[in-house]
Amino acid sequence: MAEIVAFPRPSNHRPPSRPEPLWRHVLGDQLRRRRHGNEETLSETAAKAGVSPQYLSEVERGLKEPSSEMIAAIAGALDTTLIELASSVADELRAVSAPVSAAVSAGRGALALAA
Template identity: 45%
Template sequence: MSNRAPDQARVVPLRPKAAGPAAPTAPRGPGRPGAPAPREPLWRDLIGDVLRGERLAQERTLKDVADAARISMPYLSEVERGRKEASSEVLAAAAHALGLGLGDLLSRAQGELIRLSSRHSSARSSGTAGSSHDGLCLAA
């Protein structure tokens, strides 16, 4: 039967226990066995990074930009942190509050996407020619 005392609960893990840190000599990294696949950046993270970067470059507060954009400060914070998928109207309002056009915001986010994607695509070994990423496509 069981070696457990009758009053002890049995714990069944739902996920396997994570292995401890890899040995310092173990090869790790992109393209190596056991290495995690690089995560593609999400559009909302890129947009948020651009908005926050521009706001900080202008030394403006969340409250100042949110008031100018006529959106709530907590919502703008969520957008900047990539927690919310903002509508095009909200993105345009936030961009205009920072002195940018919506196209400027999207162009900067696209540039960041290309920069980050080139890192990820060089880590992958798909055996096909890489794409140029010279266009921008948004879907709602």
């Protein structure tokens, strides 16, 4: 049987006041900002990406979980790359999650490991 090792709960540990944003929501916001920055309509960007305007709208609103192929096609239509877009989304998620991550790291978290 596996041994469970409990780590002490930090005294300053507070649950996050709001849930972390989902990847698809941050991705959608990034896509919309880039499209607006290019001064393009949904229809123009969707046509370049080979998707319907309705689908692109749903991605931008965080309602769809697009495949990496779809994200790459939309990124290309917005004159960026998949890696640039993914890095930008990750940076934004890190910035939003930093206070929670820092608190857990500083206090060494309240974790239990089992093998």
